[in-house]
Amino acid sequence: MSNFGFLHLRVVNxxxxxxxxxxxxxxxxxxxxNAEEYxxxxxxxxxxxxxxxxxxxxxxxxxxxxHTLQNGVRVIRRQPASSRVALLFGSEKxxxxxxxxxxxxxxxxxxxxxxxxxxxLGQAVAVCLYELVRNSQPLSDxxxxxxxxARHAELITGILVDALRASGYMDRDAETAVEEKVRRMxxxxxxxxxxxxxxxxxxxxxxxxxxRKKEPSQ
Amino acid sequence: MSNFGFLHLRVVNxxxxxxxxxxxxxxxxxxxxNAEEYxxxxxxxxxxxxxxxxxxxxxxxxxxxxHTLQNGVRVIRRQPASSRVALLFGSEKxxxxxxxxxxxxxxxxxxxxxxxxxxxLGQAVAVCLYELVRNSQPLSDxxxxxxxxARHAELITGILVDALRASGYMDRDAETAVEEKVRRMxxxxxxxxxxxxxxxxxxxxxxxxxxRKKEPSQ
Numbered sequence: 001m002s003n004f005g006f007l008h009l010r011v012v013n014x015x016x017x018x019x020x021x022x023x024x025x026x027x028x029x030x031x032x033x034n035a036e037e038y039x040x041x042x043x044x045x046x047x048x049x050x051x052x053x054x055x056x057x058x059x060x061x062x063x064x065x066x067h068t069l070q071n072g073v074r075v076i077r078r079q080p081a082s083s084r085v086a087l088l089f090g091s092e093k094x095x096x097x098x099x100x101x102x103x104x105x106x107x108x109x110x111x112x113x114x115x116x117x118x119x120x121l122g123q124a125v126a127v128c129l130y131e132l133v134r135n136s137q138p139l140s141d142x143x144x145x146x147x148x149x150a151r152h153a154e155l156i157t158g159i160l161v162d163a164l165r166a167s168g169y170m171d172r173d174a175e176t177a178v179e180e181k182v183r184r185m186x187x188x189x190x191x192x193x194x195x196x197x198x199x200x201x202x203x204x205x206x207x208x209x210x211x212r213k214k215e216p217s218q
Numbered sequence: 219m220s221n222f223g224f225l226h227l228r229v230v231n232x233x234x235x236x237x238x239x240x241x242x243x244x245x246x247x248x249x250x251x252n253a254e255e256y257x258x259x260x261x262x263x264x265x266x267x268x269x270x271x272x273x274x275x276x277x278x279x280x281x282x283x284x285h286t287l288q289n290g291v292r293v294i295r296r297q298p299a300s301s302r303v304a305l306l307f308g309s310e311k312x313x314x315x316x317x318x319x320x321x322x323x324x325x326x327x328x329x330x331x332x333x334x335x336x337x338x339l340g341q342a343v344a345v346c347l348y349e350l351v352r353n354s355q356p357l358s359d360x361x362x363x364x365x366x367x368a369r370h371a372e373l374i375t376g377i378l379v380d381a382l383r384a385s386g387y388m389d390r391d392a393e394t395a396v397e398e399k400v401r402r403m404x405x406x407x408x409x410x411x412x413x414x415x416x417x418x419x420x421x422x423x424x425x426x427x428x429x430r431k432k433e434p435s436q
Contacts (some may be wrong), residue, residue, distance in 0.1 A: 002331065002332060002334040003334050003336075003337050003341075004330060004331065005331045015368075018243060029334070039294075071259035096283075103300040108220075110348070111221045111351075112222060113221060114330075116220040116221050116247070117221070119344070120340065122341055122345070123340055123341055123343075124342065124344075125341075126337070126341035126342075126345050127344050127345055130345045130346075130348065134288070136329075160420070163424050164420055164423065164424065166427065168422045168423065168425040168427065169424075169427070182420075184284040185413050187415065189407045189408075189409070189413075190407075192406060195403050195406055198254045198399070199403065202382055202400075205382065205386065206382065206385045206424060206428070209386060209428055210427055212262055212386075
């Protein structure tokens with residue numbers, strides 16, 4: 001990260017012992033010392049407008065759009081300079097969980113040999129960041145409609161899930177599956193930030209109505 | 219190496235214990251098991267027609283032509299297919315010695331931040347090999363997800379407007395204005411066609427709930 005100028009590391013529930021040792025090691029990169037610790041993916045990406053997951057899996061196994069690294073980087077570089085983009089990596093052993101992925105707008109994958117798709121974590125990070133700075137023309141500053149932050153997307157997800165639960169939608173399907181389905185769908189909407197506010201207001205009103213209606217019948 | 223399809227590793231005077239352990243480890247890549255051991259750089263590169271060294275140092279400190287990774291790879295890819303090219307990496311701690319470099323036709327260097335030029339060995343290898351295969355990879359974009367038809371968008375608009383009306387949202391604002399606001403918002407969502415179906419199902423359930431609740435109080 002430091003080699004390529006990416007100085008903001010956020011870690012989610014790191015393995016405590018290893019992380020403490022790493023950040024206090026002599027010669028540890030300042031970025032490690034300054035790494036921010038979170039206890040959920042949602043909290044870690046809350047202020048980001050684009051959350052990109054990384055995976056070694058192929059298209060057919062996933063429920064997300066999947067870009068090659070080169071194409072994904074092109075999309076990332078088209079973001080307005082003001083937007084915060086999170087690149088999300090899973091653990092060395094198991095990668096991102098389905099739940100982790102449900103926080104992502106889309107996924108990217110480094111093209112590797114079919115016989116050996118899964119990369120070492122540090123190497124995958126290095127290759128992704130290299131590609132990001134490879135054509136280091138300044139990021140496009142075309143004024144683009146600002147996008148909703150992950151915090152807003154998560155608020156919308158939560159209220160929609162509540163409304164669906166209160167409406168009996170969950171009966172059809174396992175609750176967690178519905179929640180992840182909603183979360184993925186909301187990310188795909190790629191909401192403008194003003195639309196996120198608008199939609200939040202609408203959903204809050206609808207949820208309020210559903211809940212208020214419940215009381216008299218109790 | 220294995221990720222990117224480079225299957226011929228040659229090592230020069232490896233640290234014996236570590237190397238023996240690494241190649242006999244469970245799950246070690248076959249390429250490690252098949253690595254060839256040499257006791258001099260000269261012997262290791264003897265059958266190669268081009269030997270390229272890697273370094274974190276900058277031009278003025280070197281007595282060799284120095285290419286950026288991208289330019290270097292362009293030169294390498296111009297070699298006839300039959301020629302053997304060696305990419306030479308030094309040890310993690312000290313890199314290539316001047317003597318090692320003297321076996322090289324030229325050097326290449328990954329562009330890094332001036333404040334942090336020296337890369338982790340495994341990451342440097344990964345980035346160099348990624349660049350080597352980068353342009354041989356199909357750039358094929360993901361088949362683009364089909365988008366929702368206008369008919370679907372209008373169905374969603376209608377149900378959302380009904381749900382908002384039933385929830386008392388309209389009191390805030392003129393009904394027509396809200397309807398148009400919802401219509402524009404739904405178009406901006408640029409829904410995938412599968413998401414349109416999903417969202418329709420969710421909104422129908424929510425609307426059904428709101429309406430069903432109403433009846434007892436009437």
